[in-house]
Amino acid sequence: MVQPAPRPESAGAKVIPIKETSLYEAQRKIYARSVSGTFANWRWAMVWITQAIFYGLCWLPWNGRQAVLFDLVERKFYIFGLVFWPQDVFYLAVLLIISALALFLFTAVAGRLFCGYACPQTVYTEIFMWVEKLFEGDRAARMKLDAAPLTGNKLARKGAKHAVWIVIGLWTGFTFVGYFTPIKTLAGSVLSWQLGPWETFWICFYGFATWGNAGFMREQVCKYMCPYARFQGVMFDPDTLIVTYDAERGEPRGARAKKADHKAAGKGDCVDCGICVQVCPTGIDIRNGLQYECIGCSACIDACDQVMDKMAYPRGLIRYSTEHALAERWGRGQILAHILRPRTLVYGAILSAIVAAAAAGLALRQPLKVDVIRDRTTLAREVEGGLVENVYRLQIMNLAEAPRRFALAVTGLPGVRIASEQIVEVAPAATQAVAVRVRVEPDAGKRGSNPIHFEVRAINHDEVFVREKASFLLP
Amino acid sequence: MQKLIWILWPSFVMAGIAEAVFFTLVDPQELYLFGEPVHMTPLATYSIGFFAFWALCAASSAFSCFLQRSAGAPRV
Ligand code: SF4
Ligand code: SF4
Numbered sequence: 001m002v003q004p005a006p007r008p009e010s011a012g013a014k015v016i017p018i019k020e021t022s023l024y025e026a027q028r029k030i031y032a033r034s035v036s037g038t039f040a041n042w043r044w045a046m047v048w049i050t051q052a053i054f055y056g057l058c059w060l061p062w063n064g065r066q067a068v069l070f071d072l073v074e075r076k077f078y079i080f081g082l083v084f085w086p087q088d089v090f091y092l093a094v095l096l097i098i099s100a101l102a103l104f105l106f107t108a109v110a111g112r113l114f115c116g117y118a119c120p121q122t123v124y125t126e127i128f129m130w131v132e133k134l135f136e137g138d139r140a141a142r143m144k145l146d147a148a149p150l151t152g153n154k155l156a157r158k159g160a161k162h163a164v165w166i167v168i169g170l171w172t173g174f175t176f177v178g179y180f181t182p183i184k185t186l187a188g189s190v191l192s193w194q195l196g197p198w199e200t201f202w203i204c205f206y207g208f209a210t211w212g213n214a215g216f217m218r219e220q221v222c223k224y225m226c227p228y229a230r231f232q233g234v235m236f237d238p239d240t241l242i243v244t245y246d247a248e249r250g251e252p253r254g255a256r257a258k259k260a261d262h263k264a265a266g267k268g269d270c271v272d273c274g275i276c277v278q279v280c281p282t283g284i285d286i287r288n289g290l291q292y293e294c295i296g297c298s299a300c301i302d303a304c305d306q307v308m309d310k311m312a313y314p315r316g317l318i319r320y321s322t323e324h325a326l327a328e329r330w331g332r333g334q335i336l337a338h339i340l341r342p343r344t345l346v347y348g349a350i351l352s353a354i355v356a357a358a359a360a361g362l363a364l365r366q367p368l369k370v371d372v373i374r375d376r377t378t379l380a381r382e383v384e385g386g387l388v389e390n391v392y393r394l395q396i397m398n399l400a401e402a403p404r405r406f407a408l409a410v411t412g413l414p415g416v417r418i419a420s421e422q423i424v425e426v427a428p429a430a431t432q433a434v435a436v437r438v439r440v441e442p443d444a445g446k447r448g449s450n451p452i453h454f455e456v457r458a459i460n461h462d463e464v465f466v467r468e469k470a471s472f473l474l475p
Numbered sequence: 476m477q478k479l480i481w482i483l484w485p486s487f488v489m490a491g492i493a494e495a496v497f498f499t500l501v502d503p504q505e506l507y508l509f510g511e512p513v514h515m516t517p518l519a520t521y522s523i524g525f526f527a528f529w530a531l532c533a534a535s536s537a538f539s540c541f542l543q544r545s546a547g548a549p550r551v
Contacts, residue, residue, distance in 0.1 A: 072498075072517060072518065072521055073516075073517045073518065075502060086499050086500070086502070089499045089500075092499070181518070196516070196518065197519075198516075198518045198519055198522045199518070201522070202522070224480070225480070225484050
């Protein structure tokens with residue numbers, strides 16, 4: 001460990017010993033106790049929703065293909081009715097910006113909502129812990145089992161747990177790969193044992209990552225690997241909703257008999273039962289104030305509310321609140337009123353503007369793209385009738401999911417015309433390359449390069465029209 | 476273990492980004508390796524590309540770790 005260099009003491013300054021704790025130090029294993037309650041129900045609802053989407057969406061058909069498929073081999077992304085090509089990478093960038101802004105907005109309003117309810121790390125940990133509880137029991141039983149010597153019973157319990165974990169992991173890996181290669185084909189090759197080496201590898205890789213992250217790493221991923229956890233601090237402000245312990249009400253904490261008048265004894269509402277610590281998946285004590293490890297899962301809220309019910313004290317010793325609200329004793333209405341503040345309004349405004357612009361861009365997107373490439377082998381040549389000919393290669397990309405016929409035309413020079421096929425048929429969501437010969441009278445323009453335009457229009461769909469610039473060489 | 480995660484994890488993230496950017500711009504079937512067109516299946520190209528990026532980024536992370544250590548370690 002690096003020793004901090006001794007600092008010269010200024011008069012009156014207290015020397016604060018700098019204690020460096022290294023990351024990934026030997027971890028105390030966390031045995032989170034299971035919890036029930038309002039927020040636990042919300043968490044489970046989110047597990048069901050996110051996983052129904054993740055495991056189910058890849059099986060949904062659409063236009064005779066997979067509804068959501070990021071087809072790496074064909075280099076096309078299908079999202080319901082939309083088909084994205086590598087040329088549409090702009091939309092991907094916009095999507096990333098939108099996600100980042102949405103995360104900023106949600107974080108400013110309600111802290112780590114995403115972490116506690118929707119992050120795959122949390123969701124799979126939740127599922128894996130449920131399996132663990134099924135085979136090994138709750139916190140106390142698990143601690144006992146781990147401390148016990150290896151017996152047949154222990155082996156069977158642990159083995160069954162891992163077997164189920166591995167099955168979930170592999171199914172997750174299979175689903176993941178199924179978003180990148182058509183899942184029905186993939187399922188077919190799995191069933192007939194003809195899975196390609198790379199598909200096998202990625203399914204196992206992702207399955208292994210799920211097993212390791214949700215089974216073993218758990219809170220350490222949030223603590224040490226997640227960048228979001230580290231910079232959340234800059235997104236918080238005193239009006240951000242966070243899970244808080246009401247120290248004013250709870251302290252001084254201490255055990256007491258249920259009937260005792262604790263207020264008379266000078267005690268606060270916290271009975272110091274430690275249940276909030278036991279349920280915490282990251283193993284922290286929320287009573288020490290907001291800590292960066294807290295993923296905002298609200299397990300401690302549910303747990304403490306149950307204790308409060310038992311003691312017949314009002315709920316909410318641990319609750320969602322804000323720094324301001326705690327300090328000024330605001331009620332719910334005032335907290336809600338402070339959701340609208342400059343920071344959230346600015347995030348919200350930028351976010352809506354970008355979403356609107358992206359939606360408009362998508363709606364107005366031409367389902368047709370044309371690339372013009374000059375034939376580099378022949379610059380310009382003279383053909384029959386004294387005309388000059390240039391040859392181009394047109395890449396016509398039909399983004400629509402129906403076959404289309406396109407009419408080609410050329411403008412820009414007097415008398416310019418196409419001497420090759422002028423109707424091109426392109427299959428659904430496919431690219432067709434055509435060689436186009438363009439002819440013109442030798443005196444139609446100046447020597448050298450003359451600007452011309454190719455016009456491609458879908459037959460029977462006049463609104464689908466693209467104009468591409470090119471240059472015509474005259475000798 | 477801790478160093479290993481420091482090296483492998485950020486490089487994994489960066490490799491993912493590099494992979495996405497690179498293969499958005501480059502079609503694996505139009506790649507040339509030592510003047511020869513690449514004859515692998517696209518999936519193999521993507522995968523090998525990813526590991527190449529990962530290895531490269533991991534080397535960079537390892538280098539950073541090394542520099543940090545040699546500068547910060549107390550000299551006896
Ligand atoms: S669960 Fe509530 S009463 Fe029990 S220790 Fe935590 S804050 Fe105190
Ligand atoms: S302190 Fe409470 S909200 Fe935060 S992670 Fe622990 S249980 Fe979840």
